[in-house]
Amino acid sequence: MKYISTRGDAPVLGFCDAVLGGLADDGGLYLPQTWPQISQDEIASFANKTFSEIAFAIISRFTGDEIAPNELKAIVEEAYSSFNHPSITPLVELEPSHFVLELFHGPTLAFKDVAMQFLALVMDHILVKRQQRATIIGATSGDTGSAAIEAFRGRDNIDIFILHPYGRTSEVQRRQMTSVLDDNVYNIALKGNFDDCQTIVKGLFGNKKFRQRTALSGVNSINWGRILAQITYYFKAASDLGAPNREIDFSVPTGNFGDIFAGFAAKQMGLPIGKLNIATNENDILVRTIDSGKYEASGVKPTTSPSMDIQVSSNFERLLFEALGRNDEDLCRLMDSLKQSGGFSISKDVLSVLRKDFAALKADEDQVVATMKDCYLQSGYLIDPHTAVGVFVARGLKDSDRQMVSLSTAHPAKFPDAVKNATGVMPALPYFLADLFEKPEQYDILENEQKVIEKYILDRTRA
Numbered sequence: 001m002k003y004i005s006t007r008g009d010a011p012v013l014g015f016c017d018a019v020l021g022g023l024a025d026d027g028g029l030y031l032p033q034t035w036p037q038i039s040q041d042e043i044a045s046f047a048n049k050t051f052s053e054i055a056f057a058i059i060s061r062f063t064g065d066e067i068a069p070n071e072l073k074a075i076v077e078e079a080y081s082s083f084n085h086p087s088i089t090p091l092v093e094l095e096p097s098h099f100v101l102e103l104f105h106g107p108t109l110a111f112k113d114v115a116m117q118f119l120a121l122v123m124d125h126i127l128v129k130r131q132q133r134a135t136i137i138g139a140t141s142g143d144t145g146s147a148a149i150e151a152f153r154g155r156d157n158i159d160i161f162i163l164h165p166y167g168r169t170s171e172v173q174r175r176q177m178t179s180v181l182d183d184n185v186y187n188i189a190l191k192g193n194f195d196d197c198q199t200i201v202k203g204l205f206g207n208k209k210f211r212q213r214t215a216l217s218g219v220n221s222i223n224w225g226r227i228l229a230q231i232t233y234y235f236k237a238a239s240d241l242g243a244p245n246r247e248i249d250f251s252v253p254t255g256n257f258g259d260i261f262a263g264f265a266a267k268q269m270g271l272p273i274g275k276l277n278i279a280t281n282e283n284d285i286l287v288r289t290i291d292s293g294k295y296e297a298s299g300v301k302p303t304t305s306p307s308m309d310i311q312v313s314s315n316f317e318r319l320l321f322e323a324l325g326r327n328d329e330d331l332c333r334l335m336d337s338l339k340q341s342g343g344f345s346i347s348k349d350v351l352s353v354l355r356k357d358f359a360a361l362k363a364d365e366d367q368v369v370a371t372m373k374d375c376y377l378q379s380g381y382l383i384d385p386h387t388a389v390g391v392f393v394a395r396g397l398k399d400s401d402r403q404m405v406s407l408s409t410a411h412p413a414k415f416p417d418a419v420k421n422a423t424g425v426m427p428a429l430p431y432f433l434a435d436l437f438e439k440p441e442q443y444d445i446l447e448n449e450q451k452v453i454e455k456y457i458l459d460r461t462r463a
């Protein structure tokens with residue numbers, strides 16, 4: 001299996017290089033050259049398989065001959081052994097023919113664990129084989145950082161440096177990062193805001209000498225390895241509900257479009273999905289795009305679902321490439337327009353291609369509160385604000401002939417204040433995090449200056 005860039009001007013790579021590289025050299029995103037097909041019979045056989053068995057069946061189609069089957073099997077099993085539910089991603093029936101897919105049973109209580117636990121092991125595996133080391137750098141406003149730190153802690157050949165804005169993350173989020181004391185984990189509390197953290201990380205990637213010296217690698221949601229690991233739970237949920245004999249719709253709380261693009265990938269591979277519903281909060285660039293064909297960036301509005309507070313949605317480029325019939329020249333034209341004028345228009349034909357697979361709706365802050373409250377009053381079920389966006393949109397777009405699955409992307413205890421405001425109930429942390437507030441913390445407070453961060457990393461990385 002080979003990987004090509006959406007912008008058509010980067011080397012064609014195998015699985016290992018595509019995953020270690022993250023972004024393509026031409027600024028594009030890597031995609032498999034063709035979509036592997038899973039037959040209807042094989043999908044039917046998933047009904048009796050465990051999550052890890054299904055995950056192995058899916059992922060092995062994409063690794064080709066670059067990772068030996070027995071080694072991949074061990075990686076997948078180890079990745080999901082860190083989850084605190086025997087089904088890994090269980091389905092809960094919220095109301096008739098509407099199910100919630102709980103993706104938050106990983107170590108940091110967010111769906112990002114599903115991808116990150118796999119990615120960390122697979123990257124470490126590749127580096128150990130090649131006798132190389134790498135440095136991971138990332139900026140976080142909370143969720144991504146903790147999922148990455150938890151996944152990369154203690155890995156042999158990787159050091160991880162995560163920048164968070166000093167004093168501006170919630171206490172739960174900070175402690176989930178800073179209470180990890182492994183030698184290869186470095187928490188940097190930057191004297192600045194989240195944008196400053198991102199600017200510094202971009203600057204570090206932009207410094208070619210530094211990048212090469214530290215063997216810098218990224219694990220943000222454009223990394224193909226993350227999308228790949230998210231395809232698994234679409235197959236698992238659909239087969240739990242009777243695939244391939246039934247078509248199922250999904251509602252996906254969406255920010256950077258990684259999670260929902262994995263659903264699109266599952267559909268390309270033969271999973272009978274009806275509609276993929278793009279659920280956004282008030283940062284609704286994707287809803288406006290599906291409505292009008294105009295993709296236009298606007299400012300970021302802070303909401304109670306911060307992991308979906310985005311200005312542009314980076315993985316949407318992958319979908320556009322597909323909708324354009326994989327024409328990289330047309331795609332580059334749109335991306336140039338985005339860079340130069342902050343937006344682009346999609347032709348009528350391409351828009352109708354998008355609307356075949358996708359519908360989109362937003363939930364405003366009042367609707368999010370009402371949905372959290374209603375789910376609690378109706379069935380005693382607590383959901384977090386991100387999940388509430390998805391549930392609201394699922395209800396709004398539900399087709400009476402098909403079953404709907406709403407993806408639950410975070411545990412309610414990850415956003416306790418918003419949940420308490422809406423329902424009056426303070427969600428409890430699960431038992432394995434109960435001591436979070438007693439654990440010692442380790443982090444360094446650093447000036448908002450790229451040079452300072454560079455020196456800090458150079459002094460510490462083993463790469």
Ligand SMILES: *Cc1c(COP(=O)(O)O)cnc(C)c1O
Pocket residue numbers: 110111112143144221253254255256257258259260307308386409410
């Ligand atoms: C990251 C995240 C999302 C958005 O996922 P994308 O893949 O960026 O669309 C939604 N909910 C939660 C809780 C997240 O952490």
